[in-house]
Amino acid sequence: MTDSRATAEQGPSSDSIGRLAELIAGDPMTRLDADMKHVLDRLAELGARPLELLTPEMARRQPRPAEAISAVLGRQGRERPEDGVEVEDIAVDGAEGELPGRIYRPIGLLSRLNPMVLYFHGGGFVTGDLDSHDASARALARRTGAIVVSVAYRLAPEHPFPAAHDDALAAWRWLTGKVRDLAGDPRRLAVAGEDAGANLAAHIALRARDEGAIRPVHQVLVHPVAGHDMETASYGETLRAQPIGLPAMRWRFRHAFAEEAAAQDMRIDLATREDLAGVAPATVILAGIDPLRSEGEALAEALDQAGVPVNCWTYEGVTQGFFGLGLVVTKALFAQSDAADALGKAFAPGRRS
Numbered sequence: 001m002t003d004s005r006a007t008a009e010q011g012p013s014s015d016s017i018g019r020l021a022e023l024i025a026g027d028p029m030t031r032l033d034a035d036m037k038h039v040l041d042r043l044a045e046l047g048a049r050p051l052e053l054l055t056p057e058m059a060r061r062q063p064r065p066a067e068a069i070s071a072v073l074g075r076q077g078r079e080r081p082e083d084g085v086e087v088e089d090i091a092v093d094g095a096e097g098e099l100p101g102r103i104y105r106p107i108g109l110l111s112r113l114n115p116m117v118l119y120f121h122g123g124g125f126v127t128g129d130l131d132s133h134d135a136s137a138r139a140l141a142r143r144t145g146a147i148v149v150s151v152a153y154r155l156a157p158e159h160p161f162p163a164a165h166d167d168a169l170a171a172w173r174w175l176t177g178k179v180r181d182l183a184g185d186p187r188r189l190a191v192a193g194e195d196a197g198a199n200l201a202a203h204i205a206l207r208a209r210d211e212g213a214i215r216p217v218h219q220v221l222v223h224p225v226a227g228h229d230m231e232t233a234s235y236g237e238t239l240r241a242q243p244i245g246l247p248a249m250r251w252r253f254r255h256a257f258a259e260e261a262a263a264q265d266m267r268i269d270l271a272t273r274e275d276l277a278g279v280a281p282a283t284v285i286l287a288g289i290d291p292l293r294s295e296g297e298a299l300a301e302a303l304d305q306a307g308v309p310v311n312c313w314t315y316e317g318v319t320q321g322f323f324g325l326g327l328v329v330t331k332a333l334f335a336q337s338d339a340a341d342a343l344g345k346a347f348a349p350g351r352r353s
Contacts, residue, residue, distance in 0.1 A: 028241045028289045033317030035329040040242060040319070042075075043068040051127075052247040056157060056255055059127050065243075065321055066135060072328050080327065085141045089130075092151050093174040095166035102130045103182070104141035104148040115146040115188035115347040118175050118204070118216075120197030122321065124225070124244075124252030125156050125164055133194065136222075136324035140192060143340035146347065147184055149175060153200065160258040165267055168200035169207055176214040188347045190218040191280075192339070194323055195292060196256075198224030202299075203267055205279045215280060218346035220339045222285045222323045223292045224299060226270040228253070228263040232294035241289050244320040249291050271298035276306035283342040285323065285335050288316035313338055 032040070046063035054062065073080065084107040092101035117140055121133035130152050141148040153167035172191070179186045191201035198221040208215040229235075230246060238245040257263050266273055282303055286296040293314065300312035315322065315331040323339075326332040 028238050028245075031289055031317055032319070033329075033331065035331065036318045036322060036325075038072050039065060039068045039325055039328055042071040043243070046071065048243070050242065050248060051244070052251040056126050056155075060129075064132050065325060066132065069135075069325060069327055083138055083142050085138050087138075090149075092149070092171050094151075094154065095163070095170040096154075099154070099167060099171065100130055100152040101171075102134075102137065102150045104137050104150070106141045106145050106147075108145065109147065109183060112180070112183050113185040113188075114183050115144065115190070115343070116175070116179060116182070116184040117141075117144065117146050117148045117190045117192050117220075117343065118172060118201075119148050119150045119191075120153065120168060120193035120200045121150065122194030122197050122222070123155070124249070125161065125196040125256035126252050127155070128196070133197075133324055135326070136194060139324065139326055139336045140220075140340065140343070143336055144343045144347070146188075146190075146343065147182060149182075156256040157258075161256055161262050161265070162267060164196065164200060165203050168204055172204045172208065173213070186214055187217075189214065189216050190220065190343055190346060191216045192220035192222070192343075193224075194222040195320060196225050198222050199226065199268065199270065202226075202270055202279075202282075205282075206276075208280075209278050217280060218343055219280045219282045220285070220343065221282055221296070221299070222335070222339075223287050223290050223320050224270070224284065224296055225268065225292060226299040227272065227295035228269055229295070230291070232291075232298075234293035234295075235291045238289060238291045241291070241319060244291065246291055271295050271302055273302065274306075276303055276308055279303070279306075279308055281309040281346065282311075283339055284310060284312040285339060286312065286314040287318045287320050287322055288314055289318065290320040292320060311338075311342060 048063045086105045088103045090101045091098040121128040137150040151171045153164040193201040205219045284300040303310040318331045
């Protein structure tokens with residue numbers, strides 16, 4: 001993470017670089033597609049404020065995109081459709097005690113040996129929970145026919161890095177130990193997540209490889225946190241982007257890491273790692289208007305260079321957090337379909353590891 005105080009004597013700050021990039025590329029919010037704009041407009045009407053103006057506690061209480069979706073549907077005279085997914089709240093073993101979890105079971109499950117996905121919500125390690133990303137987990141279950149287990153890991157600043165990573169690894173170990181009890185197939189387990197959650201999913205893939213444990217057959221990484229450099233092209237282009245731009249990401253990093261140097265840990269700085277060979281094949285899904293886009297592209301390139309099969313798609317006109325908005329945002333439907341297709345291929349009998 002770049003500290004503007006430290007760069008005052010060394011060169012331009014990321015703010016000035018961002019302003020220059022915006023002069024060249026223009027206001028990022030003018031590139032919103034109509035669907036995404038509807039959601040963000042309703043979110044603003046509900047009173048959502050920029051993260052950088054809030055405390056973590058305030059940020060966790062403010063209106064969420066799910067509420068904006070409800071507002072959009074209400075204006076259109078639509079109701080949320082039944083999705084054929086049954087939900088059960090459970091407890092999952094974390095690194096230092098039980099964590100809230102939720103199982104999503106789609107209609108038509110077998111009595112045993114179903115594919116499973118361990119999913120981690122987004123929120124930059126500071127916000128987010130089972131409810132905030134419920135729609136994403138539901139979509140994955142509905143579209144893949146897999147059992148999805150969503151886990152609410154500990155959040156910063158109350159539990160700074162690496163608490164979330166420790167919880168994610170503990171949850172993976174819990175799942176691999178319980179997979180048959182949950183009617184899952186130990187040969188068809190995958191990991192998925194969004195922004196911070198995608199970083200956690202990638203962490204599991206790396207650790208499972210290193211420990212010789214049960215490995216995921218695929219990792220779905222939706223706009224992953226994959227670095228700490230805030231002077232990338234996409235950071236420069238999103239100085240004024242909402243809901244997540246450069247100021248919001250600074251806010252997240254400030255709260256997520258007790259010490260600034262911790263953001264340079266290789267568990268965060270995935271895109272510069274040179275030991276990615278042998279991890280699970282990956283699908284990287286990126287938003288065009290997102291400070292994390294450049295590091296997501298760099299991670300996909302690093303995986304490819306390491307010989308890891310990887311697909312990387314960027315969806316223009318949408319912002320970070322778009323993946324679960326499929327009831328209103330068409331690009332989210334495309335992204336969900338692409339993620340489900342990749343998982344379906346990974347779960348196919350001929351592709352089992």
